């Protein structure tokens with residue numbers, strides 16, 4: 267496609283998918299529609315939970331004015347995520363997407379890979395998805411991750427040592443942002459000294475998951491994606507000449523029948539890198555806030571460190587780092603007695619499903635004794651179930667345990683938490699803590 271053609275599509279996409287959606291949504295938000303209020307009302311990003319309850323009160327699947335049908339129903343979301351025969355993630359290719367909209371959903375520049383659209387794992391259906399997933403799963407199995415555990419611990423201790431002698435710290439900027447990016451860089455074998463650059467690109471690209479971006483945010487997203495594409499293209503050229511033992515070297519130099527093309531390689535690597543830290547940072551940041559707020563919880567965790575596993579499941583449930591995902595029905599289907607016609611775009615509000623009172627008693631409470639915390643959908647379900655789930659859990663458990671062991675009296679400075687201004691990801695931009703309030 268010609269340069270002017272790409273520029274035209276990029277602008278058309280912004281006009282319809284972002285500016286149009288934003289304008290229309292604001293109109294519906296003023297009429298009180300809860301989904302649009304949740305996405306666009308100031309303050310809703312700090313606390314979307316009352317709006318999830320409004321959606322729940324309106325029905326199991328709620329037709330929204332401007333965006334999609336939305337649901338916070340655990341059974342429906344769980345069923346939709348597990349039924350990849352009826353629910354697609356590939357909005358840009360599906361015949362159920364109206365033709366004009368399909369054009370808009372395809373990446374504007376066919377040479378620039380994104381992290382959510384085909385050919386990224388998150389944007390492809392079987393059989394393509396099955397093939398990609400098989401190629402990248404190996405480093406994320408529990409057995410492969412055993413080797414990474416010591417490195418996670420070393421990195422966490424290094425970062426905590428860097429805070430010694432300090433009374434206060436921004437725990438997000440100085441700890442929870444830095445640990446996951448160092449770990450995923452190591453798992454993927456990309457240079458650790460690129461850490462700050464990866465963080466900057468990851469943060470600039472994170473709104474790619476959201477709707478209604480301003481033109482400036484949209485430009486920043488595209489700029490960051492382009493820069494990551496260029497960096498990975500050069501990195502792959504290097505790995506072709508000097509392969510290492512890492513997963514990216516294996517992908518680049520795979521047997522011809524397994525080999526991904528350049529665009530597929532970049533999409534895969536960028537998703538692994540981005541998903542590897544943009545989500546886990548939020549688990550750690552929210553974890554600090556929730557646990558520091560409850561003296562009983564932290565006393566129990568100090569006395570019974572084996573409870574950190576349960577603590578992380580409760581954190582994933584209560585403050586889900588990924589609050590939503592989307593699917594499109596490609597055939598008429600029925601879940602738990604609810605009929606869903608083909609061609610229905612469905613916004614699955616994971617953060618709401620994880621507080622569904624039909625599944626979780628007292629869902630708004632952090633409970634170390636909850637018997638079914640692990641039934642949360644924070645890491646999705648079905649074929650797109652988070653590839654990094656084992657790594658995320660391990661980083662969450664180790665990262666938080668080591669922090670609270672070093673600073674058992676850590677307290678959040680009241681009013682200091684600033685949330686990230688995002689719809690899909692939930693976490694802190696910054697959070698000041700008093701490291702030793704005693």
Ligand code: HEM
Nearest residue numbers: 387388541542545546549587591645646650652653654658
């Ligand atoms: C607390 C941390 C994390 C959370 C909450 C999380 C959440 C999720 C969710 C909800 C999905 C599926 C979205 C959907 O079904 O539409 C997903 C997919 C994915 N995650 Fe994670 N994630 C986390 C950490 C990680 C880490 C550390 C990695 C490391 C590589 C990772 C890699 C991926 C990949 C590659 C996919 C796509 C899987 C596929 O489409 O088959 N995630 N994650």
